Amino acid sequence: MAxxxxxxxxxxxxxxxxxxxxxxxxxxxxxxxLAKSMLRGKPTSFVYSVYIDEAE
Structure with a gap:
């Protein structure tokens, strides 16, 4: 053992x-x-999609 x-x-x-x-x-x-920019709705370094279920 070392x-x-x-x-x-x-x-x-x-x-x-x-x-x-x-x-x-x-x-x-x-x-x-990153979280702050996503809350403001202006993310520049992160791509994501918002999925809204319309079956309700």
Missing amino acids: VPKKRTSKAKKNARKANWKQKGFKAAQKSLS
Whole structure:
């Protein structure tokens, strides 16, 4: 089984964690922006169809 030979420094650990958190933050911002544009009715980067059932 692979075992790390030396201890990872705090700076390296914190940089990796910050990078991981930043990815999630960017994804959340992008999805929120997309949701807002869909609510306004002006999506530019997303194509979707609105299906309305007329059998009622």
